[in-house]
Amino acid sequence: MTAAEFVGAEKAREPAEQWAGIAATPLRFLHPSHIAACFNGVVTPKAAEQLAASPRIAKRLERLVADHHGLPAFPGEMAVDDGDLRLMRMSSDEFQEFAWSAGAIYWAHVLSGEIRANAVAALKEIVGEATFTLALAHRDLAGGEPKPDDPEALREHVQRDGDACLASWYASMPPALHAWLRLKLPEDYSLAPPASAEKREKCLAIARRLAQSGDAADIADGRQ
Known part of the structure; x- marks a missing residue:
């Protein structure tokens, strides 16, 4: 050899x-x-x-x-690749934290678009300071959708699109794993990927990037 x-x-x-x-x-x-x-x-x-x-x-x-x-x-x-393995090894709570971080990346164009100190502080309060920093580091993958009308709407959008990122990754995995992966989450947790093929690709790209990054390792180790 x-x-x-x-x-x-x-x-x-x-x-x-x-x-x-x-x-x-x-x-x-x-x-x-x-x-x-x-x-x-x-x-x-x-x-x-x-x-x-x-x-x-x-x-x-x-x-x-x-x-x-x-x-x-x-x-x-x-x-499977290293990112898939990292997600497979996550606990249910870490899995959901991963989804939240992915949603923040999807909305990073909004998070990075503010320069007023009070507005930036409000955004950090919504997503968490560590997640805010993480999202900005990956803002090249942001979804680019129109800015929500108010901060609480942004919170809902981050959760929704983070779930969409997780669902897009789930859909990309081998069918033999789907039933097992579904049980990583609470019964009422949706794993329906976005209807739009373009958004599915964007969400999957975010999930893949984040899963391969050191940020996902921090989530898995409880440091995020």
């Missing part, structure tokens, strides 16, 4: 090992309410989360959850 072949094999092995870790314990990445639902109200989501972290019952619990929700077997192997 040449040096170049060795380096290539090592790079390929790392994602494969990460995927194997996800496939070994997929319940750790689901929203606990979906695990609790298998116990007909006897187990709370908090208790379900603790059960999912127990190696002793992991496989039995995985079979129970799969049967209850009609899930296919979790793929033992899957060709």
Whole structure:
């Protein structure tokens, strides 16, 4: 094996090992309410989360959850990139924080369009100071839609379009994962991608960029 072949094999092995870790314990990445639902109200989501972290019952619990929700077997192997792996490993709360950050990027043209100190402070109050800075760093991907009439409308638009970014990424993933990915989020969380093909492409580009960035690593590590 040449040096170049060795380096290539090592790079390929790392994602494969990460995927194997996800496939070994997929319940750790689901929203606990979906695990609790298998116990007909006897187990709370908090208790379900603790059960999912127990190696002793992991496989039995995985079979129970799969049967209850009609899930296919979790793929033992899957060709995905580093950004996909990072999103797969996120908890439900981190997944939703990722969506919020993606929505802020979509509206970065509005966030970056103010120079008045009081207006900038108001925008930071809406999206969060760290998210404001993150969005400006990726403002080349902003959606360019008309500015909302008031700050509260902007908050709603950031949430809506962040969800659209997450949904566009979800739709791009292999169908074998869709049922499992849906359970990373609360039952009432929408994963419907935008109707417009142009907006779907924009939202997917934002999700892909953010997932590959150090900003997503900060979200996953709780630093955002």
